[in-house]
Amino acid sequence: MSFALPRFRPRLFDALKGYNRARLSKDVGAGLTVGVVALPLAMAFAIASGLKPEAGLFTAIIAGFIVAALGGSRVQIGGPAGAFIVIVYGIVERYGVGNLIIATAMSGVFLFLMGLLRLGTLVRFIPVAVIIGFTNGIAVLVALSQIKDFLGLRIAKMPGDFFGIVSTLWTHLDTFNGWALAVAAASLAVIVLWQHGGGWLKTARVPVIGPILPFGSKLSSVPGSIVVLALAAATVALLGLPVQTIGTRFGGIPAELPKFIVPELNWQSARFLLIPSLTLAILGAIESLLCARVADSMTGDRHDPNQELIAQGIANLVTSFFGGMPATGTIARTVTNIKSGASTPVAGMVHAVSLLLIVLIAAPLAASVPLPTLAAVLIFVAWNMGEWREFARLRNHTLAYRVTLMAVFLLTVVFDLTVAV
Numbered sequence: 001m002s003f004a005l006p007r008f009r010p011r012l013f014d015a016l017k018g019y020n021r022a023r024l025s026k027d028v029g030a031g032l033t034v035g036v037v038a039l040p041l042a043m044a045f046a047i048a049s050g051l052k053p054e055a056g057l058f059t060a061i062i063a064g065f066i067v068a069a070l071g072g073s074r075v076q077i078g079g080p081a082g083a084f085i086v087i088v089y090g091i092v093e094r095y096g097v098g099n100l101i102i103a104t105a106m107s108g109v110f111l112f113l114m115g116l117l118r119l120g121t122l123v124r125f126i127p128v129a130v131i132i133g134f135t136n137g138i139a140v141l142v143a144l145s146q147i148k149d150f151l152g153l154r155i156a157k158m159p160g161d162f163f164g165i166v167s168t169l170w171t172h173l174d175t176f177n178g179w180a181l182a183v184a185a186a187s188l189a190v191i192v193l194w195q196h197g198g199g200w201l202k203t204a205r206v207p208v209i210g211p212i213l214p215f216g217s218k219l220s221s222v223p224g225s226i227v228v229l230a231l232a233a234a235t236v237a238l239l240g241l242p243v244q245t246i247g248t249r250f251g252g253i254p255a256e257l258p259k260f261i262v263p264e265l266n267w268q269s270a271r272f273l274l275i276p277s278l279t280l281a282i283l284g285a286i287e288s289l290l291c292a293r294v295a296d297s298m299t300g301d302r303h304d305p306n307q308e309l310i311a312q313g314i315a316n317l318v319t320s321f322f323g324g325m326p327a328t329g330t331i332a333r334t335v336t337n338i339k340s341g342a343s344t345p346v347a348g349m350v351h352a353v354s355l356l357l358i359v360l361i362a363a364p365l366a367a368s369v370p371l372p373t374l375a376a377v378l379i380f381v382a383w384n385m386g387e388w389r390e391f392a393r394l395r396n397h398t399l400a401y402r403v404t405l406m407a408v409f410l411l412t413v414v415f416d417l418t419v420a421v
Helices: 013-015 021-048 053-070 084-094 097-116 120-125 128-145 147-153 163-172 178-196 224-239 246-250 267-299 305-318 329-339 347-368 370-384 399-415
Strands: none
Touching: 013 053, 013 267, 021 084, 021 224, 021 246, 021 347, 021 370, 053 224, 053 305, 084 097, 084 128, 084 147, 084 267, 084 329, 084 370, 097 120, 097 224, 097 267, 128 163, 128 267, 128 370, 128 399, 147 178, 147 329, 147 370, 163 178, 163 399, 178 370, 224 370, 246 370, 267 305, 267 329, 329 347
16 A cells, blocks of 8 residues: 655645736735734734844745645635634743743644645534634633733733633732723723724725825725724824833834744753644644635635645644744634635745835834733634534434534643643
8 A cells, every 4th residue: 555645846836837917916906905904913822922122023924825825725824823822822832932832843843744644634524513613712811811911900920820810800809000991991992993883084095005006906895803903003102091002011013034043952841842842733723724715615716725734734843933922724814815806825925025115114103002902802812713513403412422622622621732732
């Protein structure tokens, strides 16, 4: 019996056949739109994971480019994701940022091997109850982790476990900052209204883009997260409100290219990182291939799951050498990419390049972004991440489905994602 390795053929190769100016125009427009959407999310995911905001930006840039260039989907956008926040924070809290780099690299190797061994097709057999249990549990923990900044609590270091988080929040409730709560609540209200009601900016055209791009691409809409970040930053700066910003906590974002880092491999640490790294790889595989399936349903295309896992593995391995965090396929950004007119991986590559230009040119502006606003953005992301209606529908399912979903959900929330996996 022979074993054949999968053919290494990124979808970019096929997508460029018959490529023309019109398709390039749409891809560039979609890439720019997704780049704007990814900016606040990349920073927020990194901060919530216990990292500096630039770790999320560098991950979105490097992993986003590699996933688009080498992946098995035409339109998937790679980058940091909310699903990783809980486990990344746990690794940072227990083993430090240096060991997170090693864990990210190890997860990249695992993902690459999964693609090489043709395990991508097996992900579709994971029960729906397990996936929903994971997703809802992660969403609860992501929202819980943001209460500190949402209320402006003065907590030096947050624990990584559920009971520790709840206990710490409870004992520090008397330190809440009324201004931080006001900024966070107003930010969340604007995001919700923007998402469901819209406004004149939501359909505002950006006239500057046309003259810059010879093919006349335009941003058809302004994301709510960007609007609320700009409004909150301006309001806090003009009124001098006493709330923490990216600048006050992290000193801003460096306007420079990410530096190459060679992690010091400690076999003693690597032994403890094996299970967390495998968890990152499994979660990354599930997220990326589910995202690719969602993209297929919207475009009528069919992705190559093994090629996608190989690309995800390479992206995580390379990103780790630049101080990044784990990356995977991201549903919200991929859907935005599709709805903005993308048809090839070029859009994903443009999204990465646009983020790089923003970092190099406009990094100082990010220092004014209030942390309560980023907390509001993540709480909104967590709400949209969960399949909350499934809890109400449990009685319509079999006993096995109900037990599985609730067991995975409770294990994820009460213990941690590694135990749940």
